[in-house]
Amino acid sequence: MGGRPWALVAPAVVGLVFLVLPFVGLLVRAPWRAMPQLLSGDTVWPALRLSLTTATAATAVSLVLGVPLAWLLARTEFPGRRLARTLVTLPLVMPPVVGGVALLLVLGRNGIVGRWLDDWFGVTLPFTTAGVVVAEAFVAMPFLVLSVEGALRGADTRYEEAALTLGASRFQVFRRVTLPLIAPGVGAGAVLAWARALGEFGATITFAGNFPGTTQTLPLAVYLSLQDSPDAAVALSLVLLAVSLAVLLALRGRWTTGAQA
Amino acid sequence: MTTPQHPVPAPDPHSPDPHSPDRAPGGTSGGASGRAADRPGGSEGTGREGVPASGSLPVEGSAPGVGGIGGVAGVGDAAALDARLVVDRGAFSLDLALGVASGEVVALLGPNGAGKTTALRALAGLAPLTGGHLRLDGTLLEDPAARVRVPAERRPVGVVFQDYLLFPHLSALDNVAFGLRAHGQSKTEARAHAHEWLDRVGLADLARSRPRALSGGQAQRVALARALAPRPRLLLLDEPMAALDARTRLEVRTTLRRHLAAFDAVAVLVTHDPLDAMVLADRLVVLEHGRAVQQGAPADIARHPRSDYIARLVGLNLFRGSARGHEVTLEGDLTLTVADATDGPAFAAFPPSAVTIHRSRPDTSARNQWPVTVNGMERHGDQVRLDLVGPLRLTADLTPAAVADLGLHEGSEVWAAVKASQTRGYPA
Numbered sequence: 001m002g003g004r005p006w007a008l009v010a011p012a013v014v015g016l017v018f019l020v021l022p023f024v025g026l027l028v029r030a031p032w033r034a035m036p037q038l039l040s041g042d043t044v045w046p047a048l049r050l051s052l053t054t055a056t057a058a059t060a061v062s063l064v065l066g067v068p069l070a071w072l073l074a075r076t077e078f079p080g081r082r083l084a085r086t087l088v089t090l091p092l093v094m095p096p097v098v099g100g101v102a103l104l105l106v107l108g109r110n111g112i113v114g115r116w117l118d119d120w121f122g123v124t125l126p127f128t129t130a131g132v133v134v135a136e137a138f139v140a141m142p143f144l145v146l147s148v149e150g151a152l153r154g155a156d157t158r159y160e161e162a163a164l165t166l167g168a169s170r171f172q173v174f175r176r177v178t179l180p181l182i183a184p185g186v187g188a189g190a191v192l193a194w195a196r197a198l199g200e201f202g203a204t205i206t207f208a209g210n211f212p213g214t215t216q217t218l219p220l221a222v223y224l225s226l227q228d229s230p231d232a233a234v235a236l237s238l239v240l241l242a243v244s245l246a247v248l249l250a251l252r253g254r255w256t257t258g259a260q261a
Numbered sequence: 262m263t264t265p266q267h268p269v270p271a272p273d274p275h276s277p278d279p280h281s282p283d284r285a286p287g288g289t290s291g292g293a294s295g296r297a298a299d300r301p302g303g304s305e306g307t308g309r310e311g312v313p314a315s316g317s318l319p320v321e322g323s324a325p326g327v328g329g330i331g332g333v334a335g336v337g338d339a340a341a342l343d344a345r346l347v348v349d350r351g352a353f354s355l356d357l358a359l360g361v362a363s364g365e366v367v368a369l370l371g372p373n374g375a376g377k378t379t380a381l382r383a384l385a386g387l388a389p390l391t392g393g394h395l396r397l398d399g400t401l402l403e404d405p406a407a408r409v410r411v412p413a414e415r416r417p418v419g420v421v422f423q424d425y426l427l428f429p430h431l432s433a434l435d436n437v438a439f440g441l442r443a444h445g446q447s448k449t450e451a452r453a454h455a456h457e458w459l460d461r462v463g464l465a466d467l468a469r470s471r472p473r474a475l476s477g478g479q480a481q482r483v484a485l486a487r488a489l490a491p492r493p494r495l496l497l498l499d500e501p502m503a504a505l506d507a508r509t510r511l512e513v514r515t516t517l518r519r520h521l522a523a524f525d526a527v528a529v530l531v532t533h534d535p536l537d538a539m540v541l542a543d544r545l546v547v548l549e550h551g552r553a554v555q556q557g558a559p560a561d562i563a564r565h566p567r568s569d570y571i572a573r574l575v576g577l578n579l580f581r582g583s584a585r586g587h588e589v590t591l592e593g594d595l596t597l598t599v600a601d602a603t604d605g606p607a608f609a610a611f612p613p614s615a616v617t618i619h620r621s622r623p624d625t626s627a628r629n630q631w632p633v634t635v636n637g638m639e640r641h642g643d644q645v646r647l648d649l650v651g652p653l654r655l656t657a658d659l660t661p662a663a664v665a666d667l668g669l670h671e672g673s674e675v676w677a678a679v680k681a682s683q684t685r686g687y688p689a
Binding site for chain 2: 167173176
């Protein structure tokens with residue numbers, strides 16, 4: 001309403017342009033004519049399928065482990081809770097490549113935990129599709145945890161008290177009252193985590209390598225084709241852009257209406 | 262019909278044979294004291310409908326523990342609820358002894374910050390006691406000294422919260438079924454019982470509605486059904502009508518009164534509205550700064566308030582009778598003309614300040630006038646409260662000057678009059 005100070009509007013417009021212009025460039029310089037040929041190669045579809053399945057699996061892992069973790073951080077009091085909260089956010093600020101190296105040291109075949117996994121269960125994670133999921137979940141889960149923790153802190157705990165007075169156990173309260181109440185927050189967190197996992201590059205290439213068909217996700221394919229065929233890289237980037245945009249728009253619409261319903 | 266079983270709380274170390282909270286009220290040893298035991302049997306067996314000869318609501322001297330400040334008045338082994346609630350939080354401390362018989366409804370009345378809600382939360386197990394004890398139907402639920410504390414979810418307690426707190430993601434039916442399912446009923450079984458409860462509060466056709474689609478009064482009734490469905494032995498109501506508009510209040514008060522009258526266990530109600538307290542409760546406990554400053558039958562407190570504050574708070578002449586339009590007929594064929602037209606069972610109420618006193622029969626249009634005798638006079642602040650005995654027992658507030666002008670003293674025979682416009686009628 002009324003006056004919009006230029007001191008705010010000018011940088012805002014610059015910021016908007018800065019964020020949007022690269023995509024415009026992508027669209028303008030895209031080799032539209034060669035597109036069918038570029039996308040018909042046998043790199044695109046396996047990489048796309050792998051990206052979608054691993055991002056979804058990583059989101060599932062994040063939900064199963066991250067929602068209880070968020071509950072622990074938001075609703076309980078234990079020594080070292082603040083420290084735990086800081087450590088949870090560490091993957092957010094750490095370069096993903098460092099995360100990949102750390103994962104190798106822990107879960108690699110000679111890693112602290114990986115050795116046992118190999119000896120006892122014959123499970124090897126590095127350079128497998130499961131390794132891609134692990135790397136993606138490692139970088140994506142903090143987004144979900146923070147989002148769900150925020151939702152839990154904002155939720156009205158009196159509903160939980162009401163459920164307790166009706167005789168529900170603490171776990172029943174969580175499952176039947178808390179979780180439905182924070183569903184929009186969980187949904188938003190899951191979308192963030194999924195998007196982060198879909199774009200994951202550094203931790204994946206470090207921990208899982210770059211094997212077409214098993215660990216080469218779309219971002220890895222984009223990076224590698226940039227070396228020898230820049231046009232193919234642009235085409236692949238457009239696919240990635242279209243997919244993330246489509247999924248985010250679809251889910252966002254659903255969750256915003258869900259929050260109001 | 263299967264009744265959901267409340268789990269038996271942790272055993273009481275002091276009692277070798279703890280009663281299950283599900284035990285029928287008559288099953289506790291010694292029988293209930295006070296009104297609950299005096300109540301007639303039969304269909305009117307819920308007792309609170311009983312109208313005394315004078316027509317005034319509370320039976321004189323019938324409530325246990327009249328006037329026992331802070332003491333566990335009227336509490337013997339028979340009190341279904343026997344508690345001393347001590348909650349010390351530094352700046353605020355609550356210390357309230359409370360003994361309530363089965364079938365009795367007690368209202369905690371007091372200003373904001375007096376500790377009413379704290380007391381309620383302590384009873385529900387939502388806030389820990391720092392001292393004292395809490396025993397329900399003979400079972401120890403909490404005793405900090407003995408390190409006994411039954412958590413909220415294992416207490417046979419039902420709560421109607423101030424803003425109802427209906428689960429927004431569940432239908433009215435599933436809200437009511439929630440407690441039944443938590444007590445181990447299957448989904449179909451719980452829903453069938455929940456349907457019966459919704460029917461009982463007259464909302465069967467709104468079973469599938471989400472709480473957001475319900476009016477305040479409807480939400481209140483769903484909350485009541487939800488709290489009552491698991492058959493609690495202690496029902497707690499936190500300002501049950503604070504969130505309602507004046508019109509809905511009447512309707513809800515009537516529903517609530519009916520259900521409280523039919524409720525055979527202990528009910529504790531928190532309110533700051535003296536009318537709600539007087540209509541719904543058998544006994545009032547006035548709380549100030551975390552302490553009970555007066556307790557007793559509503560009419561007794563109105564007649565003999567212990568402080569100016571209580572005099573202002575609990576000043577109401579309340580009568581029960583049968584209404585036809587603007588006329589409410591009380592027992593003894595007395596008729597009160599009231600401002601609001603209703604039909605059927607009704608309350609008529611007017612504040613003590615609405616009563617005028619005359620030395621001879623007033624020659625006014627006031628239709629409500631009776632010869633009375635001054636039974637007692639107490640000065641409260643700038644008012645004198647009169648206790649008047651006649652065809653009706655009345656309380657009246659007069660200025661000291663008016664008392665002097667009229668030459669009033671105990672035993673004076675005068676006329677009391679109330680304008681119909683100042684007499685409210687409520688469906689009962």
